[in-house]
Amino acid sequence: xxxxxASTPGSTALVTGAxxxxxxxFARQLAEQGHRVVxxxxxxxxxxxxxxxxxxxxxxxxxxxxxxxxxxxxxxxxVARLSxxxxxxxxxxxNAGIGLLRPFEDNDIAEEKKHLKLHVxxxxxxxxxxxxxxxxxxxxxxxxxxxxxxxxxxxxxxAAKAWLLSFSRSANMAYAARGVKVTAVCPGFxxxxxxDRMGMDKTATxxxxxxxxxxxxxxxxxxxxxxxxVSIPSKRYxxxxxxxxxxxxxxxxxxxxxxx
Ligand SMILES: NC(=O)c1ccc[n+]([C@@H]2O[C@H](COP(=O)([O-])OP(=O)(O)OC[C@H]3O[C@@H](n4cnc5c(N)ncnc54)[C@H](OP(=O)(O)O)[C@@H]3O)[C@@H](O)[C@H]2O)c1
Numbered sequence: 001x002x003x004x005x006a007s008t009p010g011s012t013a014l015v016t017g018a019x020x021x022x023x024x025x026f027a028r029q030l031a032e033q034g035h036r037v038v039x040x041x042x043x044x045x046x047x048x049x050x051x052x053x054x055x056x057x058x059x060x061x062x063x064x065x066x067x068x069x070x071x072x073x074x075x076x077x078x079v080a081r082l083s084x085x086x087x088x089x090x091x092x093x094x095n096a097g098i099g100l101l102r103p104f105e106d107n108d109i110a111e112e113k114k115h116l117k118l119h120v121x122x123x124x125x126x127x128x129x130x131x132x133x134x135x136x137x138x139x140x141x142x143x144x145x146x147x148x149x150x151x152x153x154x155x156x157x158x159a160a161k162a163w164l165l166s167f168s169r170s171a172n173m174a175y176a177a178r179g180v181k182v183t184a185v186c187p188g189f190x191x192x193x194x195x196d197r198m199g200m201d202k203t204a205t206x207x208x209x210x211x212x213x214x215x216x217x218x219x220x221x222x223x224x225x226x227x228x229x230v231s232i233p234s235k236r237y238x239x240x241x242x243x244x245x246x247x248x249x250x251x252x253x254x255x256x257x258x259x260x
Contacts, residue, residue, distance in 0.1 A: 006090040006091055006134075006139050006140050006141040006181075008090075009033060009034025009035065010034060010035070010036065011035055011036070011088075011090040011091065012035065012036045012037070012038060012087065012088065012089050012090055012091070013026075013027075013030040013035045013036070013037050013038070013089070013090070013091035013092075013093065014037075014038040014040065014078070014081065014082065014089045014091070014092050014093070014130075015027045015030070015037060015038070015039060015040065015093040015095060016040045016041070016069060016078070016093065016094055016095050016096040016122075016126070017040070017041055017095045017096030017097060018037070018039035018040060018041055018047070018050060018095070019039065019041040019043060019046040019047055019050050020041075020046075020192060020193045021190070021192025021193050021194055021213055022095055022145060022187065022190065022192055022213050022216060022217060023041070023093070023095040023096065023145075024050060024213075025213040025214060025216075025217040026093045026095060026143070026217050026220075026221070027039055027050065027054060027062075028054065028057075029214075029217050029218060029221060030091065030093075030221070031054045031057070031058040031060045031062065032057075032058055033221075034058075034060065035060065035090075035091065036060055036061040036062070036063075037051075037054060037060065037061075037062045037063070038062075038063045038064070038065065038081060038089065039051055039054075039062060039063070039064045039065070040064075040065045040066075040067055040069070040078055040096070041066070041067075041096065042066060042067070042068050042074075043066070044064070044066040047064040047065075047066055048064060050062075050064075051063070051064050065077055065078055065081060069096050069118055069122045070114040070117050070118050070122070075122055075125055075126070078126055078129075079125060079126065079129040082126060082129040082130045082133070083129050083132065083133070085133065088133050088137065089130055089133070090134070090137075090139060090140055090141065091140070091141045091142075091143075092126060092127065092130040092140075092141070092142045092143070093142075093143045093145070094122070094123035094126055094127065094142070094143070094144045094145060094164075095143075095145040096118060096122070097118060097119055097145065097194070098114075098115060098118060098194075098197065098198065099157060099194055099195070099197070099198040099200070100112070100115055100155075100156070100157065100198065101198045101199050101200055103155065104155055104156055112156060115156065115157070115160065116156065116160055119157075119160035119161065119163070119164065120160050120163045120164070123144055123164060123167075124167070127142055127144070127167075127171070127182075130142060131175070131180065134175075134179070134180045135175065135178050135179075135180060137179070138178055138179035138180075139179045139180070140175075140179065140180040140181070141180070141181050141182075141183075141224055141225075142168075142171070142180065142181070142182045142183070143182075143183050143185055143220060143221075143224050144164040144165075144167065144168045144182070144183070144184050144185070145164075145185050145187070145220075146161040146162075146164040146165045146168070146184040146185065146186045147161040147186055147187060147188075148186050148187065148188045148232065148237055148240065148241055148244075149161050150162045150164065150165040150184070150186055151165075151186070151241045151244050151245060152244055152252050153249045153252070161186075164184055165184045165186065165230065167184075168182050168183060168184035168229055168230070169184070169229045169230065172227070172228075172229035173229070176227055181224055181225070181227045182229065183220065183223055183224035183228055183229060183230065183231050184229065184230050184231070185216070185219075185220035185223070185224075185231045185233070186230060186231065186232045186233075186237075186241070187211060187216045187220075187233055187237070188209060188211055188233075188234065188236070188237040188240070189205055189209045189210050189211065190210065190211045190212070190213055190216050191210055191211070191212060191213065192213055208236070209236075211233060211234055211237075215233055215234065216233040216234075219231060219233040219234070220233060
């Protein structure tokens with residue numbers, strides 16, 4: 001039997017936060033490409049519905065793990081799946097994420113710790129688990145969903161996403177020669193449930209700044225397949241981030257988020 005590689009249809013992709021927004025779209029496009037999928041999120045009912053939809057639409061196997069990725073037991077369940085040598089996972093998408101509406105000093109520190117854990121510690125732990133098998137097989141793909149916020153001084157969300165960006169750059173350099181591609185996908189504002197969940201007023205952001213999940217994911221997957229360390233979907237955000245990198249922090253920090 002030929003070994004599966006991360007690009008072979010039929011290989012397995014695990015996507016966190018796979019029931020809504022960007023994660024659901026990653027799962028859909030990967031299933032469409034012929035990959036088996038493992039879907040992770042907290043809501044078991046929604047996971048089952050998403051899995052059934054993918055199996056019906058693309059005839060691919062869809063497994064689910066109901067897990068809270070801010071919780072050690074939830075992380076351990078996903079680590080166990082990633083570490084099972086009998087069922088290798090060739091593609092990992094660290095996507096689950098949340099936003100906090102209020103400024104840092106006004107947030108409960110427990111909320112901030114969960115936010116940091118979900119974006120950084122969980123992604124680090126899942127990447128570490130997945131890499132063990134990927135490096136052994138000399139084949140694998142890891143996508144870390146960061147944000148254009150990683151390039152901006154915008155609170156703890158930016159700081160967490162900057163960690164993912166920096167980690168992806170160094171991991172891609174370290175592991176490319178060993179067959180593993182690591183990419184930070186850095187979307188700008190994208191229509192998903194993210195802003196409604198955090199209670200943000202979406203009308204305060206101009207329409208031209210909004211992207212569709214379908215475009216973000218297809219560009220992110222294509223850039224990862226090419227071995228790029230950083231993917232910034234859409235021309236407009238490529239230009240905006242290039243400009244942001246040379247402007248003083250005060251100019252790019254922007255106004256505080258407005259609640260609904
Ligand atoms: N939308 C944007 O404008 C934008 C821009 C840049 C970057 N991003 C990043 O893109 C990623 C995906 O966000 P999205 O916009 O697609 O958000 P979304 O539509 O709100 O979807 C979030 C997904 O993550 C899951 N999730 C949330 N908390 C979780 C937890 N503690 N444990 C396990 N799963 C959890 C949710 O399912 P359950 O609630 O069932 O767990 C859901 O499937 C995030 O990392 C976000 O920071 C978003």
